[in-house]
Each structure stands twice: as structure tokens, then as C-alpha cells.
Amino acid sequence: GTTKTYQIPIGHLDYKFIEKCTDVKHLEKILRVLRSGEEGYYPELTLCCEKRIEHLDPGSRALRKDKPAATASDFTAEEWKTISGELMSWVTEMNEDDKKPQFLTTETLHERQDNLPPIRCSSSCLPANQNKKLQNKKRNKKNIPRDYSEWDKFDVEKECSKIDEGCEENNSKGRFFSRPSLPIIEKKIDTTGMTVKEKIFIATREKEKGNEAFAIGDYLEAVTYYSRSISVIPTAAAYNNKAQAEIKLQDWDNALQDCEKVLDMEPGNVKALMRRATVHNQLQNYQAAIEDLTKVLCVEPENAIAKKNLLEIEKKLKGLKPASESQGKGKRILIQDIEDAEGDEERRENREEHDRTSGDKKKKPQKHLSDHEGEVNGYLCSDQKSESPEAEICRSHGAGSQSAGGGSSTSLPPAAAKLKSEGNELFKSGQFGEAVLKYSEAIEYVSGLGEQSPDDLSILYSNRAACYLKEGNCSDCIQDCNRALELQPFSLKPLLRRAMANESMERYRQAYIDYKTVLQIDSSIQAANDSANRITKTLIDQDGPSWREKLPRIPVVPVAAQLHRWDGGNCASENKPRSEEAEEKFKMLKNEGNVFVKKGKYEEAVNKYSECMKLNTKECTIYTNRALCYLKLYKYEEAKQDCDHVLQIEDSNIKAFYRRALAYKGLQNYQASVDDFNRVLLIDPNVLEAKRELEEVTQLLNLDSSAAAGGQEKQRKKITIQEVSESDEEERQFATSEDVTDHVTSKEAVEKCVPLQTSGKLHISEPSNAYEFGQIINAVNTNKDKAACADLLTITDPQKLPVLLSNKLEGEILLIFIQSLEYYVLGKDPGLVYQHLFYLSKAERFKVVLALLTKNEKEQVQQLFDLLTENQSDQYSLEDLESLKKVYEL
């Protein structure tokens, strides 16, 4: 029989059935039947059914039960005491307030009412001509109420409010005007005539609004509301929260001020100290940051975050010193200085420009080139928070000496040049706000002269844009970049800066366009490449596969601009002394090598690095990098040799030790490996990977090696992740620095993920189940890596294919299978190709997928079959092939 409602077989009202059933809908029906009691009353079965549903779908609506309100008896005595105690104290508090005399006099009331905005529609503050209209309208309104459609036509009010808005605009802060999209919210609240109680109420309310905005990431809005709260009653909490929101906005200067206000009010406020430390860290006042963190640790010795940050900052501080000493060692400094060094590069640029006023303008683009290289690195650098002012200073010495011979006058008028160099200095010392002022003055001065040279003005704008970008003031940055680009179309720096600003404002499309333009001008800019890729991902997530259609047009860079660049490049390099040229080439090769590493093409990377070594044998990083590649390629002996070489030059190179340890591990020389790991930890005890590795190797050493293979395999994957991300940026320490909660960090994380995936797929191991297989396929598919796919297919037993694919076969997957079989497997083993094709056709969903292939895709399949026919093998006959073709509907 069945139940009355839902007609469920009676047999389903059974423990065994319920425990096995996975259909939540069905279970919900059973539960309803059970609860209704129409088939009898089974409390335990009902409970069992509820549990099952909860297990399958914790959010199921059927689980909602009507509950009576909790009363005193539902709580423990203690809980109830706190609840009622709180209530009682609140009641007495409110009573007391009520008894207090009302402060308000009629005067203040009037005053307040005077402050109110006019009555809607009222003509009090409007010019006469509009008055008439308004009155007409009013009369109309009295007689005929307006209907909805009229609402759309009516515009007098709009004009009124426009006028109001005009007034409003004059009062409110300029900041919002650069962003017309943002709603205009007054930053201050008029508190005339308010009682203390009211003020407290409003201040709390505004703060709560700020908290809510903060919680969903509207930091600008949050800052506004906190400011409003502060304007009513300044509280430490509001300042503190505002500081946090400003940190999120990377508005370091204001955040610093706010932290200091909190600390003025509450000298030992731990949160404020932590926040100020973060700001100091960002502004590169490491010493101050350390002091703050120490104070925090005095109050809360167990504060883990403070400890961690302290260690990181100390490390940074330490890391700076050797860097500044080892000026001669090239690479280190090269990567670190950059971001801010552009200031003096530009100065140099000016000088050179002046030297060649006679007409050799060709030098200039080259300068741009080297210049933006700096910037590119700087970009990476700043992302990963390892800027170093000291290293940069020594760089500026270098620059100074280089340009010493070149004369020191600039093409700018002396006053402007002075302002500009002052701006550059300020920029370098991290005082971006002041730098902006200097640049602005210079801009004013230059444009005031009338006989402006667009180049200089463009550079000034570009520099100011850099300051804005640093301050997190993206919209102004974009404006300045636009101006700079108007003056000098297709110059790289403003383009890059605009792209970064757009990206951080989440205007991914514009950013994408800018990066693409940059790449058209110079495709070797790694940061632009990376960012473009990153944005592509974001855009795909956002807009789906057709994201490209939504892009604005990418401007075509005139060939002249590109050629110009190249000409300049060649010409300049001819002019250059040989050594410099070699250095340039060295750098280029190295960068290419790094790119290959990131893409997971280790063999190519090894080649590049080897070429590098021909040019310069003293550069340690090349060896450590090559060692890394060898490790990836399982060439442990070579890796070890490279590390040995490095250690001869630099006897405490931590990376070399670490990689040699890994190499020893690969060579199964566990004792030596343990020794090297210990040395790593001796140099820097915080390298977690090394600790982990050490433990493992020690275990391996203790055990015997037979069971080791599996673990080793696993471990290797882990390393992959860290090592590659690290190789992006040679200067980074092993321990990846995670800055507490910053969105820059998340960006970084994204960047890390990319190499992770690409490198992961190179180590394809035979998948043991459908899940693993699916994971690999997904990775392969997202990267369209046919080689990896071919590897996968080679090691996979064709017979297992239908099982491994389960129901996950899709058009894209089929296609990539076909392509990789054609390009990579066919030449080696046509038999295997046939086998795969045969078993592929047995997979679930195969028919569906096949039916959905486009004509073009079908042609690809056809092509593969044609090639199979040509490459005869004894594993299949032509008849077999023909019948398979039929299965494939060809």
C-alpha cells in the first residue's frame, strides 16, 4: 500500500530504507508523512529521518520546527542571570535618562529647524522664474493628483534639486568629485542643538553603519561613516576602525594619523599599535614598526600575529643591510631598487635629453625601455612587499656617478627642474603626498611658461601619477596618466601606471586594454604579461567565455611607435660600451629563463641560464636558478654541482644549501641532505619548508628507502609550489611573507596559484581513480596543455578510460584528447591512439558530446582518423578503423 499523501510505498517508512535513501526530496516527504501521524506515531523513526535529512542537506527547510520562545527555564541559572541582569541595568539606565530634565530650549529647537532643508517643492530659495513654474505645478497638484506616468515626465523638481546639488557640491569634500559614481555623503554632521544623549546615539549609529560597510568591503563608504561618527563625538574605537579601513584602501598617511589619534586617547591600545606597525611597515619605517610590535608584545606576550610580523620585519631590516653593502653583486640590487629608482632614471633621462638637444632623440626610447624594465620589476617587488629604501639609495648613487660625466643641467627651466628633483627625492623617501605637491608646482610652473615641451610635462604627470598610485589614489593617478598620454601617446610608464590603477579599482577591462597596449609596444614586459593573464582570468570568471566581446577596442599602436623603440634600442646599444651591452643581454637572458621557469619549461630555462653563465660566471642567482630547474628535471647530480659552485663563491647562500639538500635527497644521499637542511636552518631558523623537509629526510634516513618513493613523490609536489613562486622574484626569502590581511596579499596569492597549476601538470602521475583523473584533466584543460595531456594519455591504460572519465566527458575534453593524440602520441604509438579512440567511444556521454561537436571540430577528428589510416600499425586493421569511424559518425 501507499501513504495517503504523496503516495509513498509504506515500505519506505523504514529505518533501512531511510538510512540508504539519498533523495532529499523524497525523505522530506517521508518526514512530513511521519510528522503528520497519518500512518501512526513513530517518534524514533521520525528522529532517524530528520537526522538523515540533516546529514544530506543541513539547510533543508523540512528540518525547521516551530519552537516556543525560550524562557528562564531553558537557560542555565548563570546565563539567565546575565541576560536579566543586562536587561535590568539597561532599564534603570533608561529610566534615569528619562528623569533628567530636557536640555532643549525653544531657541535651540528653532535653530535646528532653521538648519533643515526646505520643504520639498517649496519656493523659499529658488529664483523667481522657477517660482512661477513651481506655483503652477503646485496648483495643478492640488486639483489633479499626478499619475505614475506623469511622474516620469516631471522635471521641475529635478532642476530644483540640481540647484541644491550645486550648493552641496561647494560644501562637500573635493575627494568625492573625482569619482562621480560614488554617492555624495557629507563627512560631517551638524550637531547644533543636540543633547549629549543624541550625539552618543548618532555617533554610535554612524559607527555601526561604518562597520557594516566595512564588513562587505565598501571601505570608502566605511571611512566616510567613521568620519561622520568622529565629527559628532571623537571616539578611539571610531578612529581605530577608520584606520583599519584606510589601511585597506592603502591610504597609509591617514591611517597613520588615525592610529596616532587613538594612541593619544588610549596609549596602550593594542589594535592601534598593530595597525600603526602595519602602516610603518608599508611606509618602510621598519624601526618604528618594530617598536610598535614590541609594545604590543609587552601587553600581550602571546600575540601570534605580532610575533610573526615582528620576525618578518626584522628580517627585512636585516635583509636590507647586506644588500646595500653588496652593491657590486648586481642582481640583488637590481631587483630591489627599481620601483622608486625610476625617479632618478627620469632625471638621467632629462640630462641625456639635454645633452642631445642637437637632435639625437633616438636615445630616448631606449631610456624608456631600461626605465620601464625597472618599473616592471618594481611592480613585482611592490606587490610582494620587499621594497628596500636602502638598496635603492645605493642605486641612486650608482645613477649619480653614471650621470656625473653627462653634465647636470636639464632641459626644464631651472625652477621646475628643482621642484621635480625635490619631488623625486620625496618620492624616494616614501613621502608621496609631499611629492605630489612638488610635482604639481612643477607642472603649474612649466605649463605657465607657455613654451612647454610636451615631453617634460608628460614625465611630470607620469611621476605625479606614480605618487598617486602609491597613495592608493587611483582615480587621480588615472587622470594624470591620461594627461601624460595625451602629451606623449603610447609612452610606456603612464600606460602601465594607468593599467595598475585601473586594476586596483577593479576596472579590469580598461586595465586589460592598457596592459595589452603596453605589450604591443614592448612584448617583453613581464609584469604586463602576468597582469594581462591574471585579468583575463578575472574577466572570464566575470563575464564567461564571451568576455572578449565586452572589451572596448584595444588601440592599435602605430608601427612607428614600435619601430621607433627598436631603432632606438639598436642605436643606443651601439653607442653603449660593450660591458653594458653584455649586462643588458645577461639580464634579458635571465628574465627569459625566469619566464620559462614560471611556465614550467625547465629545459629551455636551463639553456637560457647556461647562456647567461657564458656572459657572467659570478652571478650566483643564475646557478641557484639553474639548480632549481635541474631539480625539476630530476637531474640531481647537475643540480648539486650548480649549488656547489654557488657555495664556493658565497659560502652562506641559503638557497644553494636548500637546493643542494633537495638534490642530495633526490640522490638518496640522506645524510648529506640532512646536513644541508641543518645549515639552512642555522642561517635562518624560520624556513618552514626546510624544517618539514628535514623531518622527512630524517625519517627516510631512519627507515629504509624502499617505502620512501611514494612520500618523496608527494613531497616533491609541495616543493614545486613554493619554489616556483619564489623564483618569480629572486630576492624573496624562503619563508613567504604573509601580511596579515591585505588585499595585496590576495593578489599575490593569485599570482602564486598560476605557476602552481602550470608546474603541477608537468608531473603527471598515473591517476588511480576518476577523481584524480578529473583533477588532472581540469588542469590540463584550463591551460590547454596538449603535451601534458598527451603524457597523461600515454601513461593511462586505454581500457580504464571510460571508468576514469565517468560522466565528465565534455566537448572541450574530447577535443584536447584528439589534439594531443594527433600531435604527440600518433607519431610514437599509433596503436595507442587507436586504443584510446576505441575506449573513448565507450565512455559515458560520448554520444552526446559527439553530437554537439561543431563542424570544425569534427574535421579535426576526421583528420586524426586520416592520419591513423596512413600510419598503419599491427594493432589495428583498416576494418577496425572503418568501424570505429562509424562510431564517431564520420
Added chain:
Amino acid sequence: KIEKAKPIKCGTFGATSLQQRYLATGDFGGNLNVWNLEAPEIPVYSVKGHKEIINSIDGVGGLGIGEGAPEIVTGSRDGTVKVWDPRQKDTPVANMEPVQGESKRDCWTVAFGNAYNQEERVVCAGYDNGDIKLFDLKTMTLRWETNIKNGVCSVEFDRKDINMNKLVATSLEGKFHVFDMRTQHPTKGFSSVSEKVQKSTIWQVRHLPQNRDIFMTSGGAGSLHLWKYEYPAQRSKKDSEGAEMGVAGSVSLLQNVTLSTQPISSLDWSPDKKGLCVCGAFDQTVRVLIVTKLNKV
């Protein structure tokens, strides 16, 4: 205790200052009155605003909530929604009513919102046929309308005094809808998420004054439900034409209680004590409840 001739349907303190505390009421005869409770004999403001019962009233600009002028909005069975300024006698400052000849729908609920500066302000009205209309008082336009199929019993913005963030609308058939009001798509309007609570009407929704993402609904079966809105990772996305489109989040039930066998028709939170709320039901009872652990959500 004060007795008046006409039965009173609804009232609000929303347009009065924290010191004055004048109560604005709408009654069955369509009159809007503002009372000084210290001297309740004669209303300080009175107008025969509507031909039929005033179903719903809301105020803004008072109590320290909402920038700009104090205003009262009333929605009536006669199909009109009118906005009043207590400083202007006899005539509404804005009036929204259907086109002549178009059938008049019973307006059940009204609410102010978007009052984050002196100019911006919107009125949202819900009707018995499921229409929700959003009137922009700054531009004096009908900014958006939609239909949720069942009569709209209650609408409320999560906060009146911020840039429109969320709107909750509850319906006759036990569903409520949460609209994300930050992003308005040119054709699709605002995105929303809906949740079915129970079979009976949801009479009212009220947001916690101290946390805009928590709200309580009161149901026809005498129950209260406490909900939390969770935002999606990205609140807006681009549609195929590149226009911004809102993305709705999700709601989760935090707690529910059943207090009565009769519908609970009204509900409000204390602005001072977090978690303290009061509700009135058809069983002639007013209940005061305290919701604890709200700061842990």
C-alpha cells in the same frame, strides 16, 4: 490612555526629533494626524490625506535617522501614496497615484530609504496585487517596479539613512524577497533572493537597527523568524551587454519561535537595547522578547 473617535491603523515616530517625540498616525478615515503625546487633546498636525483607510505610514528625517527634511509617507486603500512634510499644511509634498481609469490597487505598505544626504530619498510602496514600486523623490520619477505575484504585506530598507543597500519585501503567501539595491540593471532592475518561510502570510519585516544584515519576519502562524543575509563574493557583475547587474546573496535562518496560534501582525526592535523587540498579535497580546547572542552572528 487617550481615546480618539476614528480607529487608528498605523503610526510612526520616524519624522520627529529625538526630543519632541511626536507620534504620527494614520486612521481608518484616511486622516494623518501628528500628536504631541504630552498634550494629546488636539493634534499638532492634521490632514484628511486619503479617501480611505491609511494602511501604512513611515517617517524619515527624525530620530537622528536620515539626512534632510522630516517627512512622512502614507499609503492608503484608495491607491495613492502621499509624502507629507509636517511644516506644510493640507497638501502633500509628493503624491503618487495610478493613471485615471487604471484600476486602483490597495497600497498595503510604504517605506522610506536612500536618505543618505539632503537630497536623495526614495519611497517604496507595496500593493495588494504584488506590485512593488520605487519612487525617487529627488528626481521625482518612478525609478523601478516589479511584481512578486502575491500581495506585498511589508517592505523595509535595511537602513533608511544610507545609500540604498537592501530591501526586504514580504508577501501574503509566506515568501519574502530580499533585493540588492546597490546595482540597478537598466532592464532587469534589482536582483533578488527569495525564501519561503511557511504557508501563512508574513505580516511584517523589521531589520535590527544595530546590524542591517539581520532581520526578523513575523508570520501568520504566530511565529517569528530571525534571518541573516549573506552577501555574495561579488555584489555586481557585467551582463552580456556590459551593463552592471546586481548579484543577490543568500539568507539563512538563525532562529525561529512560535508565540501564538494567531498571526503576529506587527513587530519592532528597540533602537537602544540590541535584541529587545516587541510584537503585537491578533490574540490581543503585546509581547516583549529579547534576542540574545546577536553580537556573535
